[in-house]
Amino acid sequence: MEQDLRARLADELSDAAEPPIGDLVGAALRRGRRLRTLRRLGSGGAAVAVIGALAAAGALLRPGPVPVAGPASGGSPPPVASADGRVRATPAGLLQLLLGLLPPGATSGYAADPAQPMVQVYLDAGAGPGMLRVSVARVAPHEPMFIGQSEPGFEVHGPTDLPGGYRVLVLQIEDNCVQRTVVEVRHPDGTQVQVDIASCLAWDGEQNRPAPQALSVAQATAVASDPRWGLRIDPAVEAAGAGRFPRLAAIG
Numbered sequence: 001m002e003q004d005l006r007a008r009l010a011d012e013l014s015d016a017a018e019p020p021i022g023d024l025v026g027a028a029l030r031r032g033r034r035l036r037t038l039r040r041l042g043s044g045g046a047a048v049a050v051i052g053a054l055a056a057a058g059a060l061l062r063p064g065p066v067p068v069a070g071p072a073s074g075g076s077p078p079p080v081a082s083a084d085g086r087v088r089a090t091p092a093g094l095l096q097l098l099l100g101l102l103p104p105g106a107t108s109g110y111a112a113d114p115a116q117p118m119v120q121v122y123l124d125a126g127a128g129p130g131m132l133r134v135s136v137a138r139v140a141p142h143e144p145m146f147i148g149q150s151e152p153g154f155e156v157h158g159p160t161d162l163p164g165g166y167r168v169l170v171l172q173i174e175d176n177c178v179q180r181t182v183v184e185v186r187h188p189d190g191t192q193v194q195v196d197i198a199s200c201l202a203w204d205g206e207q208n209r210p211a212p213q214a215l216s217v218a219q220a221t222a223v224a225s226d227p228r229w230g231l232r233i234d235p236a237v238e239a240a241g242a243g244r245f246p247r248l249a250a251i252g
Contacts, residue, residue, distance in 0.1 A: 113251045
């Protein structure tokens with residue numbers, strides 16, 4: 001039943017018109033700050049219908065196995081686990097976790113932000129590669145996700161409560177192709193996972209080339225709601241990421 005619901009939600013979103021491609025540089029100049037500094041609140045639109053259906057059905061992604069492998073020989077000593085058995089997440093570990101949660105498709109374009117826990121991947125599910133960026137933070141559980149309202153070219157849907165104490169917020173930003181659709185999920189423990197679903201690829205020195213959006217809102221909500229996310233993650237996933245991605249390019 002859960003898979004049927006997800007299929008229907010994905011079909012509904014895929015029927016919607018493709019959003020216009022944004023201008024990353026222009027958006028940065030006009031807004032003058034990163035998305036996380038904005039504090040706005042709104043409602044309405046297809047994203048709300050999708051989130052409402054997920055909430056009503058309790059259709060969060062059930063935890064499944066994340067591929068793990070032995071770490072590369074040599075290198076740094078293994079990280080120290082905390083009382084809950086988790087270890088500090090590195091970009092390699094976060095990327096390994098992300099890859100295990102994505103729908104089937106070819107992946108490439110691996111990168112990380114050296115200044116914050118954020119990773120990048122291109123996912124090609126058959127329509128060409130689309131860019132995703134996922135960041136993880138820890139906030140006070142009761143801190144407002146956004147305060148304010150939608151405005152032309154900047155739609156805010158939610159926050160909406162999901163089963164288990166999760167909350168989800170969806171943004172649609174016309175003039176920012178890197179963050180054309182943003183899905184942000186607040187976990188009960190204050191972990192906050194943000195999925196940026198781009199409508200372009202990373203800056204290539206001349207432009208952000210247009211690209212299909214790699215995930216639907218429903219798919220991104222499921223990915224961000226997985227309880228394994230955090231600034232500390234499973235040591236087996238962290239070790240597998242360290243072995244697979246000893247070096248990652250920097251997000252431009």
